[in-house]
Structure formats: C-alpha cells, structure tokens
Amino acid sequence: MQELAPPRRKKGWMNLKVTRVVDETWDTKTLYFEDADEGSCPFDYIAGQYLTFRFDDISERAVARSYTMSSSPRQKGFAAVTVKRVPQGLVSNHLCDKVTVGHVIKARGPIGKFVFDPLLSRPHLIMLGAGSGVTPFISIMREYVDRLGQEGAPRQMTLLVAYRSREDLICWSELEAWSRVPGVRIVCTLTREKVEGSTFKFGRPDEAMFEEVFAGTYEDATFMTCGPDAMMHSLVAFVTQKGVPKDHAQLESFGNG
Ligand SMILES: Cc1cc2nc3c(=O)[nH]c(=O)nc-3n(C[C@H](O)[C@H](O)[C@H](O)COP(=O)(O)OP(=O)(O)OC[C@H]3O[C@@H](n4cnc5c(N)ncnc54)[C@H](O)[C@@H]3O)c2cc1C
Numbered sequence: 001m002q003e004l005a006p007p008r009r010k011k012g013w014m015n016l017k018v019t020r021v022v023d024e025t026w027d028t029k030t031l032y033f034e035d036a037d038e039g040s041c042p043f044d045y046i047a048g049q050y051l052t053f054r055f056d057d058i059s060e061r062a063v064a065r066s067y068t069m070s071s072s073p074r075q076k077g078f079a080a081v082t083v084k085r086v087p088q089g090l091v092s093n094h095l096c097d098k099v100t101v102g103h104v105i106k107a108r109g110p111i112g113k114f115v116f117d118p119l120l121s122r123p124h125l126i127m128l129g130a131g132s133g134v135t136p137f138i139s140i141m142r143e144y145v146d147r148l149g150q151e152g153a154p155r156q157m158t159l160l161v162a163y164r165s166r167e168d169l170i171c172w173s174e175l176e177a178w179s180r181v182p183g184v185r186i187v188c189t190l191t192r193e194k195v196e197g198s199t200f201k202f203g204r205p206d207e208a209m210f211e212e213v214f215a216g217t218y219e220d221a222t223f224m225t226c227g228p229d230a231m232m233h234s235l236v237a238f239v240t241q242k243g244v245p246k247d248h249a250q251l252e253s254f255g256n257g
Pocket of ligand 1 (some may be wrong): 065084088089090091093132136192
C-alpha cells in the first residue's frame with residue numbers, strides 16, 4: 001500500500017501575505033493569504049481547522065486571535081479566513097479596517113479537531129451555525145459538496161444556520177447554490193427580520209426548530225455546532241435526549257458566550 005505523505009506544516013509562526021480582501025457583508029470580510037516568501041498555501045489542513053494570528057503592534061502587548069479557514073483544502077494555492085467585526089473588538093476591526101492586500105500577518109497552525117472524520121463520523125453530517133460560526137461549515141461544504149457519498153466524504157449534509165437579518169447572510173449565493181445539490185439541505189433562520197413568503201425561518205434555533213429540521217435523522221448523523229454557547233448547548237442537550245452519543249455531537253466555541 002502506498003504510504004501517505006505527512007501533512008505539510010510549517011513550524012512556529014508563519015508569515016502570511018494578504019493577496020485579496022472580499023467584502024462578504026456590511027461587517028464581514030474574507031481575507032485570502034499565501035506564504036509571504038514562497039507563495040501558495042504553505043500548509044495542509046482539514047476543512048474546519050483554524051489558524052491563530054499574532055499581532056505585535058496593534059496594542060500595548062502582543063495579541064493573538066484564532067480564525068477558522070473558510071476556504072477548503074481543495075482550493076489550491078491559498079487559504080482564506082472570514083472575519084466578522086465584533087463591536088469594539090480589537091483584532092476583528094483591525095483585520096476589517098486596516099489589513100489590505102500586501103500586508104503580512106504572523107500565523108500559526110493549522111489547529112483543531114472540529115472536522116468531518118471519515119473514519120469516525122456518521123454518514124449524515126448535520127451542522128448548526130450562527131453568525132461567524134458558519135465559517136467552519138462553509139469550509140466543510142466547499143470540501144465535500146460535490147463528492148457526497150464518495151470515499152472519505154459524508155453521504156448527506158444538512159446545515160441549519162442563523163443570521164440576524166438578510167444583510168448578515170455570509171456566502172449566501174454559494175449556500176443557495178449548494179442547497180440545490182442532491183443530498184444537501186440548507187435551512188436559514190433570521191432572528192431579527194421576518195420575511196413573509198420566503199423560505200427563511202424566523203427566530204433563534206431552538207428545540208422546536210431542531211425537532212422540525214432534524215426529524216428522524218438521529219441514528220446515522222454526526223452533529224457539529226458553532227455559535228453562541230447557549231445555542232450549542234441546547235443542540236447538544238437536544239440530540240443527547242434523542243440518543244445521539246457524545247462523540248457525535250461536537251461543538252466549537254469562538255469564545256463569544
Ligand atoms: C477556534 C476559534 C475560531 C474562530 N474563528 C473565527 C472566524 O472564523 N471568524 C470570526 O469572525 N471569528 C472567529 N473567532 C473569534 C475570534 O477569534 C475573535 O474572538 C473575534 O474576532 C473577536 O476578537 P476581537 O479582538 O475583535 O475582540 P476583543 O477585543 O477580544 O473583544 C471585544 C469584546 O467583544 C466580546 N467578544 C469577543 N469575541 C466575540 C465574538 N466572537 N462575538 C461576540 N462578542 C465577542 C468580548 O467579550 C469583548 O467584550 C474564532 C475564535 C476561536 C476560538
């Protein structure tokens with residue numbers, strides 16, 4: 001059997017150069033990077049992993065923050081993160097306001113186990129995200145959407161995602177396109193805007209919404225959630241009650257309570 005090469009990884013802090021900045025919404029931008037010296041993406045990663053960025057001169061002390069790759073490893077030559085401003089937030093606003101093409105940023109990684117694991121995960125991947133917590137799921141969907149059912153990929157994917165209003169929809173045209181792929185279901189709920197006659201649901205994801213969206217899909221599903229702690233914990237409590245084992249209810253905290 002052919003041996004797999006170990007994943008490429010740079011030791012310590014990498015220098016990543018910003019090659020492109022894209023406005024996703026009024027408060028969210030995607031930053032594309034490549035290795036500052038060699039070009040291209042200097043590491044291998046798994047969809048759902050994150051990088052930690054370090055900034056030495058934007059405040060009195062060096063600060064570090066983590067951002068999940070929203071790009072997929074199959075998109076060669078770059079990595080991208082999607083950053084949503086946090087009111088008064090130091091790094092998120094710095095990234096959105098001050099960082100432009102050509103800037104070099106220190107980063108370490110990739111890090112994290114919040115990924116689809118072909119050996120351990122069940123065939124139906126069910127994802128629950130809110131706000132910037134959709135970023136790992138954008139990466140995961142980019143990675144698997146066109147090869148569902150193939151070796152190493154889920155058979156089916158469901159994403160329930162919550163945004164405040166239509167102006168907050170991150171990567172919406174891509175999500176809409178994916179929702180037409182057989183085996184993919186995308187449900188979007190708006191928490192602060194009611195849109196009559198649309199497919200949007202209204203309100204925060206809660207037990208009643210889980211019951212409706214996930215009905216009957218507990219035995220063959222692995223659940224992943226990223227967003228406010230209360231939402232993630234309510235999903236874990238809900239699926240536990242449905243008999244889903246702990247290993248199949250993973251959560252990723254962005255540290256935003
Ligand atoms: C593993 C991991 C992956 C992450 N991936 C992403 C990502 O892909 N995209 C992304 O936009 N962010 C992501 N984050 C969040 C990110 O690391 C920062 O915490 C966020 O950008 C805020 O940093 P800041 O310096 O702007 O705010 P700070 O200056 O640290 O905080 C300012 C204030 O905002 C509050 N706050 C801090 N973080 C949040 C938040 N996320 N939401 C609401 N309030 C908050 C704080 O309590 C504080 O009162 C991730 C975090 C982790 C741990």
